[in-house]
Amino acid sequence: MDIIFNGTSRAIPHSITIQELLDQLHLDCRQVVVEHNRSIVARQRLADIVLDHGDTLEVIHFVGGG
Amino acid sequence: MDELIIAGRSFTSRLMVGTGKFASNAAMVAAMEGSGSEIVTVALRRVDIDNPQDSLLRHIDPARYLLLPNTSGARDAEEAIRLARLARAAGCEPWVKLEVTPDPYYLLPDPIETLKAAEVLVKEGFIVLPYINADPVLAKHLQEAGTATVMPLGAPIGTNKGLRTRDNIAIIIEQAIVPVVVDAGLGAPSHAAEAMEMGADAVLVNTALAVARNPGAMGVAFRKGVEAGREAYLAGLGKQQDKAEASSPLTGFLHDK
Amino acid sequence: MTFYDVIQRYDPQQVLAEIEAMGPDDVQRALAAEQLDNRDLMALLSPAAENFLEEMAQRAHAITLRRFGRTILLYAPIYLSNECHNGCLYCGFSVHNKVPRRTLTLDEIERDARILHSKGFRHILLLTGEAPGLIGNDFIAAAAQRIRPLFSSIGIEVYPMETDGYRAMVEAGIDALTIYQETYDPALYAHLHPSGRKRDYRFRLETPERGGAAGLRRIGLGFLLGLGNFRTEAFFAGLHGRYLAHHYWRTLLTVSFPRLRPAEGGFQPPNPVNDRQFVQLMCAMRLLLHDAGLVLSTRENAALRDNLLPLGITQMSAGSCTAPGGYAEQNSAIEQFTIDDDRTPAEIAEVLRSRGYDPVWKDWDRAFLSREAG
Numbered sequence: 001m002d003i004i005f006n007g008t009s010r011a012i013p014h015s016i017t018i019q020e021l022l023d024q025l026h027l028d029c030r031q032v033v034v035e036h037n038r039s040i041v042a043r044q045r046l047a048d049i050v051l052d053h054g055d056t057l058e059v060i061h062f063v064g065g066g
Numbered sequence: 067m068d069e070l071i072i073a074g075r076s077f078t079s080r081l082m083v084g085t086g087k088f089a090s091n092a093a094m095v096a097a098m099e100g101s102g103s104e105i106v107t108v109a110l111r112r113v114d115i116d117n118p119q120d121s122l123l124r125h126i127d128p129a130r131y132l133l134l135p136n137t138s139g140a141r142d143a144e145e146a147i148r149l150a151r152l153a154r155a156a157g158c159e160p161w162v163k164l165e166v167t168p169d170p171y172y173l174l175p176d177p178i179e180t181l182k183a184a185e186v187l188v189k190e191g192f193i194v195l196p197y198i199n200a201d202p203v204l205a206k207h208l209q210e211a212g213t214a215t216v217m218p219l220g221a222p223i224g225t226n227k228g229l230r231t232r233d234n235i236a237i238i239i240e241q242a243i244v245p246v247v248v249d250a251g252l253g254a255p256s257h258a259a260e261a262m263e264m265g266a267d268a269v270l271v272n273t274a275l276a277v278a279r280n281p282g283a284m285g286v287a288f289r290k291g292v293e294a295g296r297e298a299y300l301a302g303l304g305k306q307q308d309k310a311e312a313s314s315p316l317t318g319f320l321h322d323k
Numbered sequence: 324m325t326f327y328d329v330i331q332r333y334d335p336q337q338v339l340a341e342i343e344a345m346g347p348d349d350v351q352r353a354l355a356a357e358q359l360d361n362r363d364l365m366a367l368l369s370p371a372a373e374n375f376l377e378e379m380a381q382r383a384h385a386i387t388l389r390r391f392g393r394t395i396l397l398y399a400p401i402y403l404s405n406e407c408h409n410g411c412l413y414c415g416f417s418v419h420n421k422v423p424r425r426t427l428t429l430d431e432i433e434r435d436a437r438i439l440h441s442k443g444f445r446h447i448l449l450l451t452g453e454a455p456g457l458i459g460n461d462f463i464a465a466a467a468q469r470i471r472p473l474f475s476s477i478g479i480e481v482y483p484m485e486t487d488g489y490r491a492m493v494e495a496g497i498d499a500l501t502i503y504q505e506t507y508d509p510a511l512y513a514h515l516h517p518s519g520r521k522r523d524y525r526f527r528l529e530t531p532e533r534g535g536a537a538g539l540r541r542i543g544l545g546f547l548l549g550l551g552n553f554r555t556e557a558f559f560a561g562l563h564g565r566y567l568a569h570h571y572w573r574t575l576l577t578v579s580f581p582r583l584r585p586a587e588g589g590f591q592p593p594n595p596v597n598d599r600q601f602v603q604l605m606c607a608m609r610l611l612l613h614d615a616g617l618v619l620s621t622r623e624n625a626a627l628r629d630n631l632l633p634l635g636i637t638q639m640s641a642g643s644c645t646a647p648g649g650y651a652e653q654n655s656a657i658e659q660f661t662i663d664d665d666r667t668p669a670e671i672a673e674v675l676r677s678r679g680y681d682p683v684w685k686d687w688d689r690a691f692l693s694r695e696a697g
Contacts, residue, residue: 006112031121032113033156040155058112060152062122064094065109065138066084066223066250066272206572240358243569302352302362316380319630320599 001053012051019047022059032061068300070268072245073161073193073214075132079104080262081292082134082247084272088281091125097275098131100285107134107163107270110149110156134195136163142176143183150187162187163217165197172222177204181211188212197249200231205238205246216242217270219250220261224273226253229260239265255291262295263303325529326566333562335508335555338365342554345369354378359611364561367607368554376602383609383635390613395675396638396683397668398446399439400480402647403427403466405659407452409519411505413547413583413590415659416452418519425647426458429469435650436470442642442668445685446476448501450659453482453520460488464495471496475688478541482520483530489537500534501543502527503581506551507559515550531563535571542567542574543618548601549583549592557604561611568612577616577638578608582623598627602634609635621662628664632678642668 002009012021018041022029034041035058036049051057069076082105088094098106106126126133135153140146143166150162164187166179175197181204187194193214198204200218208216218235221227228251229235239246245267252258258269271288278284345366353363354375366372367379404426407416415422427435439447449466451458458481467477478499479492489500504527506512512524521527531542544564546556560578568576582601583592596604609617619628619636621643628639644650645659666674672682 006115025115026118027113027115028121030157031123033110033152035152040151042155043157060110060156061113062108062133062135062156063111063119064085064088064122065136066086066107066270241569241572304352304355315377316384316633317376317602319626320376320602 001051003051003054004056006057006059015050017047018049018051018057021051021057022046027059032059034059068296070245072195077104077132079289079292080268080296081258081289082107082268082270083275083285083288084270085122085126086272087276089276091120091122093276093281095125096282097278097285098126100282100289101271101275102285102289104130104132105134106131107136107272109136109138110152111139132161133158134161134163136197137165137183138167140166140183141168141179142166143179143186146179146183147186150183150192151190154192159193160191161193161195161214163195163197164213173224174222175199175219177201180204181207184208184213185211195247200234200238202234202237202241205242209242209244213244215245215247215267217247217249220248220257221251223250225251226274227251228253228257229264232260232264235261235266236264255287257291258288259291259295259298262292263298265299268292325532326563327525327528329562329566330507330528330559333559335559338558339552339555341365342369342558345371347371347374350375353610354382361558361562364558364607364611367610368557368603372603372607373599376599376606379606379610380602380634383606384633386609386613387617387633387635387637391637392681393679394681394683394686395632395636396446396616396686397444397641397672398448398476398478398638399442399444399640399668400448400450400643400645401432401435401439401470402450402645402649402659403432403463404451404454404458405647406454406457407519408454409452409521410517411519411521412515412517413550413592427647429465431648431651432466433469435648436473438650440473443672443684444668445474446478446638447474448478448480448499448640449497450479451481455520458482460484460491464491464497467492467495467497475685478543480543483527484533486533486537489534489539493538498539499541499543499577500531500539501545501577501579502530502534503545503547503579504528504560504563505547507546507556507563508551511551528563531567532571535567535574538573540574541577541616542571543577543579543616545579545581545618547581547583547592548596548604549594552594553596553600553604557607561608564608564612564615568615575616576612576614577618578612579618579620580605581620602631605631605634605636621664622660624663625666629674629678632675632680639671641671642666 070080079102081101081103083101083103084107137146137149146166154160166176167173168176184194195215196208196213197217205216221230247268248261248266249270253274261269275281275284342365349366350372353366356363405416406424410418477497480501509524516522534542616637617635618638620640675682
């Protein structure tokens with residue numbers, strides 16, 4: 001199944017949680033913040049949410065800025 | 067003790083630095099350390115899976131620096147509010163440098179959207195530091211909305227042109243009831259000193275440090291510039307004298323009696 | 324936070340000591356400053372500044388010319404009532420003074436108003452004492468509504484109201500508020516105001532803020548010259564003005580300089596202010612508050628008023644009568660204080676013109692406000 005990950009379509013396994021996806025992508029959940037279908041997901045809930053086909057995921061982190 | 071107080075929190079440094087545009091994280095850290103800053107700004111962007119980057123936060127000691135996330139990239143109030151909420155969800159304290167810059171060329175701030183976003187974010191409990199053009203009336207609207215500072219620009223961001231908005235910044239400083247932080251356009255320590263001599267409460271510098279041949283040394287130079295300007299302001303600058311105008315005496319009547 | 328919290332941070336004795344310690348160098352520095360800080364204000368109010376009166380006057384004159392040009396706004400007071408339950412020791416309307424009491428009817432108010440209108444006045448100031456039960460907000464609002472067609476600006480100088488009261492005044496067509504603190508020294512204030520609602524120092528001090536919150540367009544401050552030490556009083560009045568300008572930025576600030584005159588009851592001002600000090604005080608206020616309207620009343624004599632013109636004054640009363648109904652009748656028995664410039668408005672206008680000033684009878688019109696459009 002596909003989701004929109006940071007603006008582009010991405011194939012992911014079925015019944016995977018957000019936490020599992022982050023782990024697969026080697027993203028440290030303490031360094032990022034996640035928006036699932038435009039709602040911010042609290043860090044402790046990342047393992048509770050199972051992704052559906054067509055979901056939108058934004059994974060954001062801090063970069064240099066003025 | 068001369069402290070900068072923003073939203074009840076005190077700082078000894080009056081120089082804030084940005085973390086953008088540095089050639090390396092090492093250069094950024096050198097500039098931060100040299101500057102003596104206690105507040106550093108950061109931005110939020112999408113993670114790029116295909117080009118994994120070293121995490122910025124690994125280089126910023128949270129015990130030493132207050133992380134001030136900005137809303138750069140936001141083109142309207144809604145986007146800025148979204149970014150601020152994301153930053154808070156990421157574990158930052160609820161401080162935000164609010165910037166709304168729909169104009170991609172000069173990155174000049176949008177006053178209307180900035181005010182809208184400020185009103186919402188203040189109600190949500192954010193400590194809002196808005197980046198604005200040097201517009202005294204906008205500054206008043208924002209402080210009425212409850213912002214913790216106002217951050218007027220000296221010149222368009224990244225231009226290094228110095229205090230081109232000097233006269234309006236002087237009015238903002240004269241009238242403001244919140245700290246005034248001069249942001250953007252300060253290209254040299256002398257510019258920062260000039261802002262501080264005028265009575266600005268603090269300045270924010272990024273590009274000038276990032277593009278310096280030696281960012282660490284430039285951080286030191288800006289620290290000294292800010293300190294010199296502040297000390298001169300506190301010491302009471304000798305003011306420029308108007309040339310005495312020959313005119314008829316106005317108080318002669320007091321001697322008539 | 325209000326200005327009450329600000330003034331609490333200062334010890335008046337300490338302020339006076341700092342003012343008296345200022346030297347000529349401090350005064351010169353203050354004279355060169357574009358914006359005064361607290362120290363500069365202290366310097367200009369210090370004894371040392373008495374040797375710099377001409378320099379202060381030239382600066383005040385230059386700033387006033389730059390901001391206001393050569394114009395003087397003329398206004399006149401209408402006393403609606405001399406009923407008062409307060410016992411202010413210095414006031415002719417004090418409850419303890421056995422003077423005939425009178426409250427005008429709306430018809431009598433209109434009669435006075437028409438006389439003033441025919442003399443050219445378009446800015447009017449309504450005054451009353453403080454007599455709960457006898458004079459209320461409804462009466463003042465009704466008076467304003469009655470005379471509203473005749474004037475472009477109506478101000479009030481009455482007892483302090485709550486914010487809602489001021490909102491009602493704005494609705495009735497009133498745009499300006501004058502409220503003197505009398506003295507900023509709480510101990511002296513308590514002594515001079517032994518009875519009546521006016522005893523509440525803080526409520527009075529915060530009155531301009533309530534007026535600003537209600538959207539009044541002009542707010543006038545002042546203290547009575549002669550009560551406290553004029554140097555500390557002026558310092559606190561300056562802080563007060565600056566505070567209001569910062570927090571109520573849509574409202575224009577005015578500052579008055581009411582010097583105590585002989586009044587019923589024989590009150591002798593404990594700290595009389597002489598002409599030199601009067602000039603010093605006025606100039607210091609102009610140097611601190613470049614955009615404030617500075618007001619001079621007919622308490623001062625004609626010669627002095629003419630001489631003070633170029634020093635920063637922007638508005639004057641003219642042809643004033645301080646007794647209720649006094650424009651239509653001659654009844655000096657019940658006036659609040661005696662006036663010392665009894666020239667007619669036309670004479671004063673002529674003097675202004677001869678000195679190169681434009682007498683202004685009307686400098687704005689509330690008809691431009693959207694609220695009035697419907």
